[in-house]
Amino acid sequence: MKYISTRGACPAVDFESALLAGLAPDGGLYMPETWPQLSVDDARRIGRLPYAEAAAEILSLFAAESFTKEELSAMAADAYGTFTDERVAPLVKLGPEDWMLELFHGPTLAFKDFAMQILGRLFDAALERSDRRLTIIAATSGDTGSAAIEALKSCSRVNVVVLHPEGRVSAVQQRMMTSVTAPNVMNIAVKGSFDDCQAIVKTLFADDGFVRDVRLSGVNSINWARLAAQTVYYFTAWAQLADGDEAVNFVVPTGNFGDVFAGYAAKRMGLPIARLGVAANANDILHRAIAHGDYTPASVKPTASPSMDIQVASNFERLLFEAKNRDAEVLRNAMEAFATNKGMKIDDQTLEAIRKDFISDAVSMEETLAEIARHYKETGALIDPHTAVGRAAAIRLRETGRLTGKIVTLSTAHPAKFPEAVEKATGETPALPDFYADLFDRPEKMERAPADPEAVKSLVAKAFAN
Ligand SMILES: *Cc1c(COP(=O)(O)O)cnc(C)c1O
Numbered sequence: 066m067k068y069i070s071t072r073g074a075c076p077a078v079d080f081e082s083a084l085l086a087g088l089a090p091d092g093g094l095y096m097p098e099t100w101p102q103l104s105v106d107d108a109r110r111i112g113r114l115p116y117a118e119a120a121a122e123i124l125s126l127f128a129a130e131s132f133t134k135e136e137l138s139a140m141a142a143d144a145y146g147t148f149t150d151e152r153v154a155p156l157v158k159l160g161p162e163d164w165m166l167e168l169f170h171g172p173t174l175a176f177k178d179f180a181m182q183i184l185g186r187l188f189d190a191a192l193e194r195s196d197r198r199l200t201i202i203a204a205t206s207g208d209t210g211s212a213a214i215e216a217l218k219s220c221s222r223v224n225v226v227v228l229h230p231e232g233r234v235s236a237v238q239q240r241m242m243t244s245v246t247a248p249n250v251m252n253i254a255v256k257g258s259f260d261d262c263q264a265i266v267k268t269l270f271a272d273d274g275f276v277r278d279v280r281l282s283g284v285n286s287i288n289w290a291r292l293a294a295q296t297v298y299y300f301t302a303w304a305q306l307a308d309g310d311e312a313v314n315f316v317v318p319t320g321n322f323g324d325v326f327a328g329y330a331a332k333r334m335g336l337p338i339a340r341l342g343v344a345a346n347a348n349d350i351l352h353r354a355i356a357h358g359d360y361t362p363a364s365v366k367p368t369a370s371p372s373m374d375i376q377v378a379s380n381f382e383r384l385l386f387e388a389k390n391r392d393a394e395v396l397r398n399a400m401e402a403f404a405t406n407k408g409m410k411i412d413d414q415t416l417e418a419i420r421k422d423f424i425s426d427a428v429s430m431e432e433t434l435a436e437i438a439r440h441y442k443e444t445g446a447l448i449d450p451h452t453a454v455g456r457a458a459a460i461r462l463r464e465t466g467r468l469t470g471k472i473v474t475l476s477t478a479h480p481a482k483f484p485e486a487v488e489k490a491t492g493e494t495p496a497l498p499d500f501y502a503d504l505f506d507r508p509e510k511m512e513r514a515p516a517d518p519e520a521v522k523s524l525v526a527k528a529f530a531n
Contacts, residue, residue, distance in 0.1 A: 066127055068095040068289060071386040072400070073393025081131035081191050084184075084290045085199065087283025088270055092400075093393075094383055095289045100333040101126035105310050108336050112304025116153035117141040120183065120297045126334075127293040128187075136190065144182035147172050149498065154179075154298040156305050156473070159444070163459070164473045165452070166302045166315075173241055174479035174498070175372070176324065177212035179298065180291035184284055185216035185223075192222040200224040200279040200529045202269060204262035206320065206372045207234035208478065210252070211241035213284050218247040224279075224529045226251045228262040228521065231513065233367055233374070237482050237497070237504065244507035251528055257516030258365040260376055268518040275522055278530045286323030287379050295327035296334070302473050303336055313471040316342035316459040318451040319351055320373035322380035324475065329384065329422055340424050340468060344458035346370045349427035351378055356425055358416045361408030368430050369450040369486035372478070385411075388418040424467055426458040433457060437490035447480040447487050447495045 067077040072093030078086070083095040103111070103126075111122045121138040128137065145153050150170035157165045171178025192199060201223055203213050210227035217225045227242055231254035234242075243252050255262050263285075269275055270283070286292065299315065307313055315338060317325040325341050332338040345352045346368045354360040362376035382400060389395050403409040411419070428436075433450050436457040440448050448456065455474040462468040480487045480495035487495050497504060514520040 066101070066130065067098045069098050070094065071096060071382055071393060072397045074397065079130050080128040080290070084131075084187055084288065085191060085282055087285070087288045093397075094287050094380070096383060096386060097127060097289070100330070103335040105335065105337060108300055108334075109304050112300040112302075116297070116301060117145040119301055120145065120294065123297050123300065124183070124293055128290075132187070132190065140183060140186040140190070144186055147182055148178070154301055156302050162471045164302070164306060164471070165456070165476045166298060166473050167476045168298065169449070169476060169479040169482075171212070173208065173211040173215050174482045175208035175212065176295075176475070176477045177208045178215070180286075180294040181209075181212035181216040181284065183294045184288065184290055185220055187290055188217070188223055189220050198222045198224075198280055199282045200226060200525065201282055201284050202226045202228070202266055202525070203284050204228045204259060204266045205234070205242075206230070206259040206374055207238035208372045208482075209285065210234075211238060214242055214245045214250050214252075218245050218250055220249070224249045224251070226253065226525050226529070228253045228255050228265060230259050230262055231256050233258065234371055235483050235485065237484065238371075240504050240507070240509070241501075243509040243511045244504065246508060246510045250510075251525070252511040253521060253524060254511055254513045255516050255521070256514070259374055260362075260365055261516040263377065263379070265516065265518045265521050269522060269525075272522070275526070279525055285379065286321050292323060292327045292330060292380075295324055296331040299328050299331035299338065300336055303338070306471060306473070307337065310337055311471070312337040312339040313473060314339045314342060314468050316344055316455050316462065316468075316472055316474045318370065318373060318455040318475065318477050319343045319345055320375040320378065322351065322378040322384065324477070325423075326380045326383055329387075332422060339470060341422055342458060342462055342468060342472075343423055343425040344455045345425065345427040346373045346433065346454050347427070347429055348374050348376055350376050351381065352425040352427040354381070354411060355419060355423050358411040358413070359408075360403070360411055369433050369483070370454050372451055373454065384419060385415065388415045424462060426461055428454045428457045434486065434490040436460075437487060441491045441493070447491065447493060448476065449478040449480045449483045450486040451478050451483075452476040
């Protein structure tokens, strides 16, 4: 399997190169040259395997030229062995046609661990083979950073730099990042928004000299390997609840469009998925795009679901590429016009293609807190605000007849990662798991920088230049 750039201006590469590069050199995102195809029977067989085995099977469809099945099996067993629930991604029934897929049983209590735990191991194996080192840089709205740090802190060949918007991540998220004091880990609090952090990362990647000096690479959800790993739980969930070849819906709390795009990839591989519901918070650019064709960033509004406080959703480019029939030239022009005009009107033909697979809704802060309270009253269980955005959207999409049949809502974080919102909605304080009981007593390590690429560059170069 080769990987091509959505912008079409650089050569196709293998899985390992796409893994190590993150962003393609022409500024595009890597995509598999073709979608691996599974029959429904294969999808069911794989989906019913123990989670780590299912992951190894699916990853080998994408990575067979770079890693053997045995290597992938060993890495997946290690990666998903860090999860505290042996089912890894348990499915909880909420009603006759409603389920919740719990994706928060990993070491940093959010779904990012699914991708990051395997990514760390893939990186180590690849770098070991070629005797290289890398500096990974990531912008985070909270969960990617902690997941990356946790997965990479013990990698001997990787430095990790994580930029987060100062004061805009939850106290638990911040502590999970800054309490890791390993010498290869650098946290930078940036005075600005997540989009500012993401823009700084893009600027750094565009600086060839800097990329060479620190051997820069990325683990944001632009990295194809992450999306490949995230397709797995769509298979395992579907296999547990579908009757025969029945197509089911998934509703996904969405920020950077990575998680829901993994669902789209699963569908393209042959998994019977009816619709993918994009659930946005008050930062509703993706809802405006899908419902009205208006892909125009507004300013970022801080909400109770900070990991979705994003306006420019990097992975949306992957969907546009597909919806425009993989015409890289058309896409490149569209993305250049988007950058110049600071927005994009999606044409009817592209929109029609998108709506075959996607439907969307946006959920306000009040509705999010109301859903946490409603869910608690009805089930006695606490859910985190991101999950609540998903559930509120799923309920409304069903009530208004826009989704019918079985719906699985992805539960993307543990409620204790966002205790402030949960407390406000229910009066209850969700408890952190025992292994984080002393989180607020651990020493912190963190740098501060203005929203200026040069300031970040000099911090990173000072610590990690060769
Ligand atoms: C990252 C994140 C999301 C959004 O996922 P995307 O892949 O960026 O769309 C939703 N919920 C939580 C808890 C997250 O950490």
